[in-house]
Amino acid sequence: MNQGMAxxxxxxxxxxxxxxxxxxxxxQLPLFFLFLGIYVVSTVGNLGLSILIVLNPxxxxxxxxxxxxxSFTDLCFSSVIxxxxxxxxxxxxxxxxxxxxxxFFFFCFFVINEFYILTAMAYDKYAAICKPLLYQVTMSYxxxxxxxxxxxxxxxxxxxxHTGNMLSLSFxxxxxxxxxxxxxxxxxxxxxxxxxxxxxxxxxxxxxNIIVPCVTVFISxxxxxxxxxxxxxxxxxxxxxxxxGSHVIAVSLFFGASIFMYLKPSSVAGEEDKVSxxxxxxxxxxxxxxxxxxxxxxxxxxxxxTLRKRTFN
Numbered sequence: 001m002n003q004g005m006a007x008x009x010x011x012x013x014x015x016x017x018x019x020x021x022x023x024x025x026x027x028q029l030p031l032f033f034l035f036l037g038i039y040v041v042s043t044v045g046n047l048g049l050s051i052l053i054v055l056n057p058x059x060x061x062x063x064x065x066x067x068x069x070x071s072f073t074d075l076c077f078s079s080v081i082x083x084x085x086x087x088x089x090x091x092x093x094x095x096x097x098x099x100x101x102x103x104f105f106f107f108c109f110f111v112i113n114e115f116y117i118l119t120a121m122a123y124d125k126y127a128a129i130c131k132p133l134l135y136q137v138t139m140s141y142x143x144x145x146x147x148x149x150x151x152x153x154x155x156x157x158x159x160x161x162h163t164g165n166m167l168s169l170s171f172x173x174x175x176x177x178x179x180x181x182x183x184x185x186x187x188x189x190x191x192x193x194x195x196x197x198x199x200x201x202x203x204x205x206x207x208x209n210i211i212v213p214c215v216t217v218f219i220s221x222x223x224x225x226x227x228x229x230x231x232x233x234x235x236x237x238x239x240x241x242x243x244x245g246s247h248v249i250a251v252s253l254f255f256g257a258s259i260f261m262y263l264k265p266s267s268v269a270g271e272e273d274k275v276s277x278x279x280x281x282x283x284x285x286x287x288x289x290x291x292x293x294x295x296x297x298x299x300x301x302x303x304x305x306t307l308r309k310r311t312f313n
Contacts, residue, residue, distance in 0.1 A: 013171035015096045016190075020088025020180045021274055032089035038286050039082040045289030046075040049299075056302040062139040063128075066121045067292055069148055073117060074285035077110040081281050085180040097171075100182040101163055107181065109159035111258070111280075112209050116151040118251050119213040123147075125244050126220040130227045158209055165201045169193055179274055181281070185261075210259060217251055246291045253287070254280050 021031060053059045053068045080103060087093040095103070127138040162184065172192035179186040184202055188195045221244070228240045257279040293299040 013097065013173075013175040015094050015175065016100055016171075016182070017176045018084070018088055018093040018095055018180060018182075019176060019178050020085065020093060021278075028089045032086060035082060035086060035089075035282070038282060039078060039086070042078045042082075042282075042286035042289075043075060045286065046071040046078075049289045049293060050075070052299065052302050052306060055306055059298060059302055062124050062144050063121070064298075065144050065148075066117055066124060069151070070114070070117045070121070070292075071289060073110050073113045074288050076106070077114065078282065078285040080106045080110060081181050085282075088180055095182065100177075100187075101167060104166060104182040104184070104187070105159045105163040107159075107183070107281075108162040109155045112158040113151055113155040114254060114284075115209055115213045115258070116154055117148075118247070118254060119216050120144075120147045120151060121247055122217040122220040122251070125247060126224055129240055129243070130223050154209070158205060161205050162202070165198050165205075169195065169198060179277075183277065185273065210255070214255055214259075217255070221248075242295070246295070250284070250288055250291050254284050257284070 022028070050068055050071045053064045053071075084093065084095065084103065124139055127135050131138055166184070166187055169187065169191040170193045171190055174190060177186045177190060188198060188202070191198075224240075224244060228237055231237045231240060257276060261273060261276055261280075
């Protein structure tokens with residue numbers, strides 16, 4: 001009996017092979033340089049925006065406090081995914097079971113963080129537009145700090161639950177993950193055990209971490225839209241809409257791709273999911289610094305001041 005157990009343990013998968021985005025040889029090198037460029041732009045954009053916010057006191061407001069945390073999360077998020085993805089374009093990409101679970105934990109952690117940071121930013125917009133006279137009290141440093149602590153706690157707890165759920169699976173025969181990262185749906189499909197309970201846990205946890213932020217953002221923007229329509233000045237309405245525009249784009253991109261990916265059974269996960277996941281794992285973190293800074297006068301002023309100081313020094 002002991003020999004049988006030992007043999008069963010020996011047959012369990014110790015490492016996985018990540019197939020990557022595509023298996024077409026002619027696309028490997030162009031895609032390597034494309035995603036390397038995306039990673040460089042994402043790193044420079046998020047790191048640069050974070051440094052800019054830290055160095056400029058007039059950006060030390062709730063809006064930029066949340067934006068700093070969003071940039072930090074995006075920087076870490078892309079660093080968890082892209083470097084390992086790049087390996088798939090140049091050679092067979094193997095990853096140990098422990099490394100896979102570690103990547104999966106941090107992937108879940110930063111995804112959930114992003115959901116709740118974007119939700120906190122929606123509440124900040126609501127407070128600024130709907131309750132401007134009470135804004136300083138509503139969005140005090142203590143409130144903002146508490147919200148961010150809550151964000152990271154939710155991310156950590158969600159990542160822990162998901163990773164524990166994946167650790168309970170057995171992988172006996174195939175070790176090929178048809179993805180460029182260790183994600184929940186490919187891992188569920190690869191398992192040689194019954195995954196019904198695991199799928200239920202994933203659906204509940206993902207449902208909470210997607211639906212609660214979505215409902216909160218929707219309610220916030222319902223009140224925001226109502227307040228904006230009540231502004232008599234066309235200039236005032238235009239200014240209010242422009243204040244929310246960047247956030248609406250970021251929320252639509254991230255929430256839309258995530259809902260499409262995760263609020264469905266693992267049995268319907270297909271090849272197109274790899275392409276869909278690019279929108280929130282890679283393109284979102286790259287685009288966010290530009291979405292929030294291209295039309296932002298405060299960021300432009302802060303950048304000019306910072307460059308001027310460095311030039312004179």
